[in-house]
Amino acid sequence: MLRVDELAPGEHRVVQVGKRSIGVFRVGDEFFALADHCPHQGGPLCRGRVAAAPTSGLPGEFGMADGAFVACPWHGWEYDVTTGQSYFGPGEAPVRSYPVSVEPAAAHPAAAHPTTGRLPGPYVADTYDVAIEDRYVVIDTAGRRTRADDEGDGR
Numbered sequence: 001m002l003r004v005d006e007l008a009p010g011e012h013r014v015v016q017v018g019k020r021s022i023g024v025f026r027v028g029d030e031f032f033a034l035a036d037h038c039p040h041q042g043g044p045l046c047r048g049r050v051a052a053a054p055t056s057g058l059p060g061e062f063g064m065a066d067g068a069f070v071a072c073p074w075h076g077w078e079y080d081v082t083t084g085q086s087y088f089g090p091g092e093a094p095v096r097s098y099p100v101s102v103e104p105a106a107a108h109p110a111a112a113h114p115t116t117g118r119l120p121g122p123y124v125a126d127t128y129d130v131a132i133e134d135r136y137v138v139i140d141t142a143g144r145r146t147r148a149d150d151e152g153d154g155r
């Protein structure tokens with residue numbers, strides 16, 4: 001998961017989603033995601049350069065088309081980042097693309113930390129109840145403290 005402000009328009013980044021390596025591309029204010037696996041011969045497609053496609057109607061005249069293409073660093077095949085379609089090797093399969101959505105932070109399934117606003121990560125360290133008895137700090141290792149315990153205590 002990326003925050004919107006982590007990618008400026010025109011930038012892209014490769015992220016790990018489980019065992020998958022996926023390139024996330026920002027084109028203007030839209031986001032697209034492609035598998036980081038080139039259908040040609042398996043190169044790391046999303047680590048290549050991204051650029052608009054040059055166009056030419058007549059000799060000596062040229063321009064740049066809308067959109068963005070990523071060029072595989074191994075052999076230079078170019079893929080439209082919005083569809084995964086290559087325009088090299090007609091008839092070859094397109095790269096796998098994934099749906100992308102931009103969601104508010106509130107849509108995250110876990111609540112943000114009440115004072116820092118940080119979102120919870122995947123791990124929770126074991127915590128234990130602590131009491132002060134006769135000027136000694138006593139740690140109760142018999143039970144594991146949960147977040148629900150903390151919320152019930154008002155901590």
Ligand code: FES
Pocket residue numbers: 038039040041042043045072073074075076077
């Ligand atoms: S492996 Fe990507 S162009 Fe050949």
